[in-house]
Amino acid sequence: MKTMKFYSLKWRLIRRLVALQAATLVLIAIAFAFVFWISGMSGIFAPDEHAIDAVSESIAWNADGSMRITNTDDLGYQRDKAADFWFLVRDQQGRMVSEGNVPAQYLAIAASGSDIAEARFNGDEDNPATIAARLQKIKTDHGDLLVIVGRQGSLSAGKLLVVFMAIASGIVLPVILLTGLITLAVTPFVARGIHRGLSEVAQAAQGIDGTTRGYRLPLENVPEEVAPLVIAMNETLQRLDDDHNKQRRFMLAAAHELRTPIAILQNRLETMPPTEATNRLLEDVARLSTLAQQLLDLQRLNQEPVPDCSIDLATVARRQAAELAPLIIAAGYQANFELRSMPERILGDETALERAIANLVQNAIQHGGRSGTITIAVERPAQISVSDEGPGIAAEDRERIFEPFQRANGRSQGIGLGLHLVREIVKIHHGRVWVSDAAGGGASFNMSFESTVQPA
Template sequence: MLLIAAALGVVALFHESDQTADTLRREELLRRAEELARLIDRTPDGTVRVRLTQGLEQVFNNPGATDLFVVRSDGGNILATSRPELAPATNGWPPATAEPRYARVRGFGADSREYCTLGLRADSPVGPVSIVVARALVADTLAHTVLKDFARDITWAILLFALAILAVGIWSIRRGLDPLRAVSARAATIGPEITGVRLSGDGLPSELLPLVSGFNQALDRLERGLILQREFTANAAHQLRTPLAILTAQLEHLADSRSVQLLRGDAARMNRLVEQLLRVARLDSVPPSQDVVELNALAAHAVRGLAPWAIGQKRMIGLDDPGLPVWVSGTADAVEDALRNLIENAVAYSPPQTEVTVTVLAEGAVSISDHGSGIPEQDRPRIFERFWRGRAAQGAGAGLGLAIVAQVAAAHGGSVEVEETPGGGATFTLRLKSVANNQTAPPRNRVAANH
């Protein structure tokens, strides 16, 4: 915008130079007309004449003069003129009035020049007269040239000045925005898992300090709300555990019947939901510690724990490992909990008499593949949201299992993704931070098969 303004300024400068030249020319013609009106008198024989001063003699009567004047009576008769041979040709020029009247006449005279004319009706010693003064525009060439040369020279100064201002402005703005960028980067780190971060007003303009203060106050209120929500979830889950445990124990002592079996299933689902709520509360309130764990051992332990249940569901679970230790950064309980949720989900959606394959990858990832109906493309962006269940969801789950997996992955700096299994089904891959040199035990705290 600054460069555009500079360019417009240059255009305006050239336009103003032309306007200035025209104004100077008109002012000069007006002064001459007024001076001529004062110099008119009569000779003893009654002839009207103009007693030109020495300066006007040089203007109107020198060889090659490009200026002329014509004095007329109110009736239009020529009383005096500096160029008798051209005076008759001025009859068609605009008539003079009490106000100066400017005009341009083209093709005037033997050389067909362009003239700038001024007509003025003024009082003189011999009475009211009409005076017309004219000047060939070629005579103003020098003035126009000087003005245009000045405008051309000043243009470079304007452009250089504009560029200097632009450079200084960009540098000043960028430097002034550095503290704002730092605050923005700090704000980008704030999330549900990290709510204790607050913005600093150091180095910011005073105008932005109220915004930072208001933002920090809003974060304080959000943090208090999240804490209350987490405490409510954890307390509610804890309060439900005891009556559910009592209910489950009492159902075990009842004689088997269809109704009792249904009640036992409902109780099992309620127990699982309570455990998941407690798990979510723990993940929300305390970030997992970053130990180094062996992924093969965690996957094997999860498969062994879920194999009897899967067989009871008429499904099988297979485990493939790369044949060497796979050390990753994470918390054993949290990572195994994520694996169990993925395996349970795969078993629940697999057809009977099929196998769920758990594959440990050397780069620090675990893939769980099933051969069920798969996950529709439109549902994949939302399957990791809490309490979200698609239309094709099976069983009586609450929609927390995959959300826990996603939260564990995020807390460990990893990721979880889903894709279609070749031949049909879904494959979930949990990726964690691999620890270098998987062949040997890392020097940090290690957890292998300590279950």
């Protein structure tokens, strides 16, 4: 049989929440990069003050006072950092040196002899994605220099990727980690609160069995999405109760109808001369009467509360032994009652216990081999046993025979209700019933109860 695997709703919820948060933050990072591109927010790629310093420190002067560019490590770094790096330097005499593809607008600014001390350019109206430039006046021993540095070209896909990676590493990843940890920590508590109602329903469902009537699953604290399932289960339980009530009413009516003709038949047989055939017929009628009574008892047993009466087990057992002795002797057995030790008193239904003893005796009569002794014994702390000297019951059948309509292998008599009724009676008295080997070689049916009252 293939084992069904179940998934954890809590961990599925955590994974999906974290994935949703991560996807949302990635989309936000992409949106920011796109906004940078369409709005000309390209200043993030403009050369910083280090570029200005690198260019100014690379300027050297010739003997005639003109400028020349020398290669320095800082200038080399700026060139390596951006392949489209350019710069322009103008002295007070209007002489200029430059490198790279300097845009025309910056050449015009330098040629105009602008008095601007420092400026930053972030594109123009015609091309808002134009890469920015930086302007700054530098004081040197040869006078003031106007230095303009920049990067030529528009914001490319590669630079957009740089923007995205910068946002992702600086904002998105930390936020994803933070929200993921918060989700991991908080979700189990949230899920536990949501699942509390489901746990109550599951625990309540474990209390449903074949004898439970009027039982319903609780709807309190159940999530709205699960409520239809719980309501459907309760409606199913209601239908089962209705069907059971119909069946119970039918069984009660049938059992009542059977009692009258059985009583008439038994009365007529008792007026006939005693013979072996008559005794067998009386025994069969007794079994039939017992069956009708068992059907009634089974229908009534779980419908009425157990009386809270103090019961003397010794008295009940002795009385039943006296009442059943003629039936035992008529079937070819010897009847025996043993008070092995004075039992403690119990609380319960005396009539139901009498019925349990009668069923065990009837079972012993049917399956005891028609010879030997049937013994009803009582002992401490609160135990009654009925034993015979028949063939006994195989170990593999000792649990099964207490199920309704079950009989031990090789047994053809009876319909299998008597022992089931015994178990139900013992159960409502919070006791247990079991089969063991009798001292005489047959079967011993033992009923043990909770003792609640000490012997008087």
